[in-house]
Amino acid sequence: MSPLLNPEELRDKVFSEGWSEPLGGTAEVREPATGEPLARVGFASAADVRAAAGRAAAAQPAWGAAHPAERAAVLRRAARVLEEAREEVARWLIREGGGTRGKAEYEVGAVIDEFWAAAALPERPGGHLLPSEPGRASVGRRVPLGVVGVISPWNVPLLLGMRAAAPALALGNAVVLKPDPHTPVSGGWAAARIFEEAGLPPGVLHVLPGGAEAGSALVEDPDVAMIAFTGSTAVGRRVGETAGRLLKRASLELGGNNALIVLDDADLDAAASAGAWASFFHSGQICMTAGRHIVLESVAERYVERLVERAGKLRVGDPWREDVDLGPLISGAQLERVQRIVGESVAAGAVVRTGAAHEDLCYRPTVLTGVTREMPAFREEIFGPVAPVVVVADEEEAVAVANDTEYGLSAAVQTGSAERGLAVAGRLRTGLVHVNDQTINDEAHIPFGGRGASGNGSRHGSENNWDEFTQWQWLTVRGAARPFPF
Incomplete structure (x- = not known):
């Protein structure tokens, strides 16, 4: 298999309906252990985020209407792509993020699990048949939110980005992912290339490394219906305040003590x-x-x-x-x-x-x-x-x-x-x-989330992702229209 990540081919680029140079300039990625430069990546500006969110909003309806089996198949292919590129991605996690080989191998395996768990979501029951008056069918159904913005951290960059992006995509949403500036390759480029190889339709996933300007633009963008943020409590509070003012959903996975x-x-x-x-x-x-x-x-x-x-x-x-x-x-x-x-x-x-x-x-x-x-x-x-x-x-x-x-x-x-x-x-x-265990435990299917300053009670994991990344819609249907008193 040819390399998944080629720093020269991807140099100075972001992923938004293909690979292109952003308006926000570029940034150098350095190895924390040595200070050695590893790659140059594109750095998104607020304008780049605005354009990507608009493209995502345009691409989402067709993806949301795609047959559930088609969406599931993309997630399964993503798991296989990462399986084949396991060693290459682990190498980037080690060098870019400073983790050990054991940590990197665990992270790659956990992301593969997340892809398989997400692949099981589209073909699960997505609603309820509700009682109604004679002659009218009444259904409560789950529908995609639209565009989900994902802001991921540097410490477990690929896993903590894909824990939100994979189920959001599986359930019919488009995603704009902003990986942390410390780990834009293992937390960003890798995700873009995996889904590109897996056959995700253009415009459904955008990957824009960037700093605070890009993050703020993503939270505030009118085309973004939800923000899934993982990071510090201090920044999470600001994300939550902005999302609340704009009446959009926020999933906040924050710090811990x-x-x-x-x-x-x-x-x-x-x-x-x-x-x-x-x-x-x-x-x-x-x-x-x-x-x-x-x-x-x-x-x-x-x-x-x-x-x-x-x-x-x-x-x-x-x-x-x-x-x-x-x-x-x-x-x-x-x-x-x-x-x-x-x-x-x-x-x-x-x-x-x-x-x-x-x-x-x-x-x-x-x-x-x-x-x-x-x-x-x-x-x-x-x-x-x-x-x-x-x-x-x-x-x-x-x-x-x-x-x-x-x-x-x-x-x-x-x-x-x-x-x-x-x-x-x-x-x-x-x-x-x-x-009789220790505090660091996570699995793809469990309800994961904190309380208080650790988050707003969001619950990633398997069935819980239906609550995170979809919303209820009540649908009624009559075979023919009928008159009303007025």
């Missing part, structure tokens, strides 16, 4: 393994990362010793050229954020048990003890490989501390009793909760 609770009957070796994975995977740059380890006092020091030991053994470096467990942070700005939160927390009394050091953008896995509720390491989403440990007296305090946050995405409970774990889980204010 997730708790991993370790009870006094937990298997501490297993708990420390789960805790290390939950805090350090992808250098902590996951919305479901465990940002607070809440540990009962009677087992706290033994847990910390095990967590520190695991953190100290992890290899950090260039994931493309070295065999490492953690790659670099995505940018200098992200490194400064992690350093600030750790530094301010240490100044307030937290203790560094390991880590808190870096070489270039590669930050060592860090364990902090003595963390209190007032410290930045407790309050803020760190988005780095830092495990703040909070010691509590008992189970009651553990639940109270876990819920002491504006976020509500994921949580985990480590315990020797499934019944005890279920009881604690039932008291946690999160959209996702896992007993």
